[in-house]
Amino acid sequence: MFKNFNIWFASSLIVSIGVLIPIITVSLSFFEDTSNYYQILKDTFLLEYIFNSLILLVSVLILTFLIGTTCAYLVSFYRFPFSNFFKWALILSFAVPPYIYAYSLTAFFENYGTAFTILTNLFGEGSYNKHIPKFDGVFGSILSMSFSLYAYVYILSRASFLYQSQNLIDLGKSLGFSKFKALYSLIIPAARPAIVAGLSLVAMETLAEFGAVDFFSINTLTTGIYNSWISFDDLAFSNRLSFFLLLFIFALFIIENFSRKKAKYHFNSRGGFKQKEKIQLSGKNSFFAFLFCFLIFFLSFLFPLSQMLYWTIKFPENLFDLDVVTLTLNTLYLVTLSSFVLIVFSLVSNYGNRVSKNKTLNLLSTLSISGYAIPGVILAVAFITFIAWFDENIVKALGFLSIKKIFIGTVLGLVLVYFVRFYSLAFNGIKSGYEKINISVDESAYLLGYSKQKTFTNIHVPFLRNSLLFVGILVSLEIVRELPITLILRPFNFETFATTAYISASEDLLEAAAVPSLFLILMATIFIMFTSKYILREK
């Protein structure tokens, strides 16, 4: 294993093991003793947790599949008014995390909410509250998550549709298939691996979602983990619940990886590929295509944005009360620091894997990127568990001062857990850049007299700069939206837009949550605009 040991190998190994620590901690804690809370919960709410999690999962998967693939199909195969705009606009839903969508839904449909105000302004006083539907509870959570997460399915299925050759469509025509039959018997099956991959990401995010379900007071495994730790101070039980959730997520993770591998077979080779010609829609077909995409764009992005904007304008005092500068600086501080650390280590780790060609290291790296599949709540709890154990059994045993204060409730701790959570994004982003550099390029550099370090700095880093920028922005986008890790591990009095919005919302001050939510959406939108050309690239 250590035959090719060098500084690159060592760095890569350390990063991979470091990222694996929370997973190991959760797994080991499964066997520890728990408080009575476990027994109480087992007899009462545990089934409800599991049932709610499953209901959310299945419903969100169905909705995101329908929305994501339909949008992708329309913009990939047809030309209609604003189709090019929708191609891009439909990914803006990423800027609205499910919890902010949940605030918007509630704000709009609650008694005497925005819908009530609109109806009153339009038709005068009336008992509209009786007729306005209430989107809360499980249904509200499903809608919030679906409209926020469908973009995963949209992006991946669109990419797959783009790679489908005109030959496939022509084949359908020659077999006498109608457009609908061609869609369900040729186009969707050919894109199946990409759609499954997108749905797996949705599934992981749904199971990990904390903000929206907590806001709607839905008991799921994720809120259970949070509550068992916060309310009952039972870390061990929290870990035990996490372990169940992890098993579930790993199953999804394996399915996702499996389908991704298979996806390769569905892409046509360059030789047989014939560029698809988009069909120009006209008449009612064109109108319905436009209407569908517009509705999804409106519901997923414009609706929460305008709701937050409306409240910000209606209650301007909230804007003045909010320390926007400090929140922006705090958010940017976390974003910059975390992105920098993630990029540097992922880059080193990727290069370490490349030069050491070690199978064990490769396996470790594959495992270590599973952090993205683990809910933020679990990671935060596992981190605290690990630090507590390490402090108690190693640091204090050696006679040193406690290290808890260095890692828990500090920016350092926060950045470390972000690192674990988003390491796969950074690692895979850089890896896909690296895959474009043939290994013989490195060898040519060596033969030209370049050392490994010079090859890294003079050949790889300049070539990868676009990938690095993309990864940096993608990680920033995730960190801006991230809630549970920040909430649990942030230093005292250190707030971001996400935590400020959450705290106001949890105190039933939805109007006050609007301003930070609005800033969060705007900041995330800027990041999306920067990354859109990479996400939507067609070549």
Added chain:
Amino acid sequence: MSTNFLEVKNVDFKIGGKTKVKNVSFSIENKGETICLLGPSGIGKTTILRTIAGLEKIEKGSIKLNGKLLSSNEKNVEPEDRNVSLAFQENSLFPHYTVEKNILLGAEKNKGRKKNKLSFKEIIKLLDISKILKKFPHEISAGEAQRASLARSLLTQPDLLLLDEPLSNVDQSFKEEIQVRLKKILNKLKITTIIVTHDSYEAFYLGSKCGIILKQKLRQFDDPYKVYHFPNSIEVVNFLNRGILIPAKVTSQTTLENDDLGLIEGRFIKNYPIGANVQLLLQPEDLEHDDNSNLKLEVVDRKFRGTNFIYTLKTLSEKLIPVLVNTHHHEIHEIHDKFGIKRPIRLEHIVCF
């Protein structure tokens, strides 16, 4: 003490823990000489080049260049510290630099050490890549990338140049011309070179010696004429695929007899006892066409090769024999025609197994 410029001694060539070629020994006697390694795809030719370049390590044997030990079980000089250049078969140009910058990096390595016998411009002109200098690697064809990579390697003025299928992606129409130019450049620069190829004509033209690698072994290492005319094993005959083996009986020190062709005269390159049953190598140019001959065989196939035809004839015992005939011979034979073979059959040299 060894005086060879390059000496590969008893080396097992491995890649990814798998032995590709075993117990290989060969040498290049003089500086500036070019040798070629021939063999089917995947046999380990590239592994040999990679190992000599220092990209793979060895556990057995030794590789010495100019008297200096490069590789052995105990020692492995890093690739960047050997003045050995390898031009890869696939595109190995740095993707973020233009072709020109890529090639100039080769000259940079050599800066202040030796004066190039051929300038950048001359090499560019000889390899006909002046039009692509400002382009990026992804904008050029595979053949152009190969030539650019070759130019970069040449400009480094290495002690040893290793070329892995250097012309495999070059258009057939342009290939021969580039071969001529490459030979000219190598002669002028006096760079010791090992070329790996699966094209035997390319190897016979470019190399002063050819090594044939088959079934994990270096089967023959000799000058091209000898490799072609005096293959040392049935495996080499089959690999070169330029002749067939027919059964014959040695009848004297200068003759042997085949049931279909009758008496065959010539000079044996190896002695066999009279009466011995052997396999005689018959190459397309060995038999002469003569329609007046009473030895007639049936034509089963005819390949047009521009300057000549290769007829495949069937003997009474169902053996298929290739016969080469000049394109301008007076009568073209069709399939199923009878084709006369001049008698007595006289061979320049008799190769048997």
